[in-house]
Amino acid sequence: MLAILSPSSRGDEFMLGPMSRKAADPVSARNLFGIILLLAGAMGSWYLASSLDQGSELADAGNVAQQGFYLRDARILGTGENGNLLYEIEADYAEQQNEEQIAFDGVKVRYTTASEIPWSLSADRAVISGNQDKLTLSGHVLATSEQGFEGDVTEISTDWLALEPEKYIAYTDRRVRIRIGDRSISATGMEASLQDNRLQLKSNVSGKFVP
Numbered sequence: 523m524l525a526i527l528s529p530s531s532r533g534d535e536f537m538l539g540p541m542s543r544k545a546a547d548p549v550s551a552r553n554l555f556g557i558i559l560l561l562a563g564a565m566g567s568w569y570l571a572s573s574l575d576q577g578s579e580l581a582d583a584g585n586v587a588q589q590g591f592y593l594r595d596a597r598i599l600g601t602g603e604n605g606n607l608l609y610e611i612e613a614d615y616a617e618q619q620n621e622e623q624i625a626f627d628g629v630k631v632r633y634t635t636a637s638e639i640p641w642s643l644s645a646d647r648a649v650i651s652g653n654q655d656k657l658t659l660s661g662h663v664l665a666t667s668e669q670g671f672e673g674d675v676t677e678i679s680t681d682w683l684a685l686e687p688e689k690y691i692a693y694t695d696r697r698v699r700i701r702i703g704d705r706s707i708s709a710t711g712m713e714a715s716l717q718d719n720r721l722q723l724k725s726n727v728s729g730k731f732v733p
Contacts, residue, residue: 592616598613598616645664705729710725
């Protein structure tokens with residue numbers, strides 16, 4: 523489940539989506555699209571003014587209904603199966619491409635401290651799938667951890683990476699470069715489990731190891 527937030531005129535967070543009866547629980551992205559269309563006419567003018575006051579841009583109500591939403595400095599919260607906050611996406615720009623996808627520019631992905639997944643990722647671009655189970659990152663993609671493979675500082679860099687955040691799995695079929703402490707490895711294709719720090723390299727593996 524996802525909730526999309528942007529700055530309000532008071533400097534607090536504004537959530538696009540309804541509040542539950544007991545708490546401000548995140549709203550799934552697939553339901554969010556319909557909610558935006560329903561609320562556009564009633565809230566479009568107020569939210570547009572509020573967002574622009576803080577430099578956050580949102581299409582006017584008519585364009586939202588026809589083209590979906592877009593905004594700058596977006597913050598997206600993802601929850602796990604138990605409803606607890608699992609990860610956070612920050613993006614310079616977010617745009618609804620269709621009813622099933624959201625595209626981002628200038629993306630950073632972080633797991634929460636409570637999840638005990640010590641990984642963060644960044645990319646030039648990203649797309650979230652319609653059922654929100656996969657985030658596809660492209661451009662200059664970098665995944666880092668201070669407690670990565672074998673407990674060492676780890677960096678993974680490639681030009682395309684798929685992340686399944688609720689399964690803690692990242693994979694690519696492209697050329698990938700991995701630094702683990704003082705060791706450097708490159709390969710074509712990789713699958714990494716971020717939860718238990720396991721790494722599988724597919725082919726064309728080469729490495730540089732410092733004693």
